[in-house]
Amino acid sequence: MPSTIKETIQEILEDIVAFRRELHEYPELSGEEYETSKRIQRKLDQYHIPYETGFAGTGVLGIIKGGKPGGTVALRADIDALPIMEKTNLEFTSKHSGKMHACGHDVHTAMLLGAGAVLNHRKEDLEGTILLVFQPAEENAPTGGAKQMMEDGVFHKYKPDAILAQHVWPDLPVGQFGVMPGPMMGNSDRFKIVVKGASGHASMPHQTVDAVVVANQVISALQTIVSRNVDPMDSAVLTIGRIEGGYRYNVVADEVTLEGTVRTFRDDTKEIVKERLHTIVKGVVDGMGADAEIQYYNGYPATVNTPEWADLVKATAQRLYGESSVPHLRPSMGGEDFARFLQKYPGAYYWLGTSIGEGQKPLHDPYFIVNEDAIPLGIELMAQTATEGLKQIQKRAEVSEAWLNV
Known part of the structure; x- marks a missing residue:
């Protein structure tokens, strides 16, 4: 029988990699992860890990009860794929046209199962x-x-003292990890602006209100929010990612739709950008005789790590892989649903280096590839951090009890 975590990982590694490739071949989009959920349940059965289902439709909760009393540490992996046509030509490329694990959730799921097998x-x-x-x-x-998982009672029976998650990170080489206290990922909001003018013949623009021209002015004006309303020592991004409007070359457009995103780390900065967006759009369209409908969607909150748990992840990685394994990094403006768990429970979210080197494509790219050499490292760091986390919780409880008995 294997006696160390590393030895146990080697015993199951081939199976975990094969399972990751199976998930990659059969990706399922958000809310449609029915077969993925069944596959996870079969693997939990194989590893003799009890579980519960029925959370957010397809969510699964594995439960490993230790032999000694103590606290509770939750480990999370996301399981859905993206609506992207894969172009990697891997042996295990997606068999579901227009769907791809282009964000590494197949790897996250496999590594969590691996960590579960090790801990069990x-x-x-x-x-x-x-x-x-x-x-x-x-x-x-x-x-x-x-x-939705929390509303469905995923933690009603077992309330975590801390929750941890990892994400593949193509900007880091295998063997390096990214973690920091405080903001790790940003607020990720969306907006939709429909500029409404008046149509007419392109040769007689004086009889129209050109929604294309108005939308152009709106776009230019919105770019001043970050440069002139946000503190230069703070961070914000406002991007227009989609424009649609018009009928044909000789018709003045009466409607143009703009869709974009706002990214911030601080909630007060988010509110400044949100307020200025509404004010500027209204001012521009009013001044040009047009109108606009604005829909602003509050997205995922910022992913803010608890210092205690971020420090534990860092210390564990450095103990396992050396001081240089956790370089100094800046946070990302990317959005992450794990932030909602961190709003309720202490914990940490960290990045796992998975670069293939030259030719590496970014997350959400149809050519995105994960270096599978990182899988055993991800399993080990998650398992070791969870184990150390339970010890840390127990030690804190013992100290508190000692103080009560003084």
Whole structure:
């Protein structure tokens, strides 16, 4: 029988990699992860890990009760894919046309199962309970699956003292990890602006209100929000990602739709950008004789790590892989549904280096590839951090009890 975590990982690694590839071949979009959920349940059965279902439709909760009393640490992986046509030509490329695990959720799910198998193998030594949270619909912003899982009672029976999650990160080489206290990922909001003018013949623009021209002015004016309303020492991004309007070359458009996103770290900065967006759009369209409808969608909140748990992830990684394994990094403006778990419970979200080197494509790219050499590292760091986390919780409880008895 394997006696160390590393040895246990080597025993199951081939199976975990094969399972990751199976998930990659059969991706399912947010809210449609029915077969993915069944596959996860079969693997939990294989590893003799009890579980519960019925959270956010397809979510699964694995439960590992340790042999000793103690706290509870939850480990989370997202399970959904993206509506992207894969172009990698891997042996295990997606068999579902127009769907792809282009954000590494297949890897997250496989590594969480691996960590669960490792921890279950050593459960008699665990000082508390480990929860394996398989979350659907992470990509379905701004709704997501985290909030629904909690509303469906995923933590009603076992309330976590802390929750941890990892995400593949193509900007880091295998063997390096990204973690920091405080904001790790940003608020990720969406907006839709429909500029409404008056149509007519292109040769007689004086009889029209050109929605294309008005939309152009709106776009230019919105770019002043970050440069002139946000503190230069703070961070914000406002991007228009989609424009649609017009009928044909010789018709003045009476309607143009703009869709975009706002990214911030601080909630007060978010409110400044949101307020200025509404004010500027109204001012521009009023001044040009047009009208506008604005829909602003509050998306995922910022992913803010609890310092205690971010420090534990960092210390564990450095102990396992050396001081240089956790370089100094800046947070990302990307959005993450895990933030909603962190609003309710202490914990940390961290990045796992998965770069293939030259030719690496970014997340959400149809050519995105994960370096599978990172999988055993992800399993080990998650399992070791969970184990150390339970010890930390137990030690804190013992100190508190000692103070009460003084």
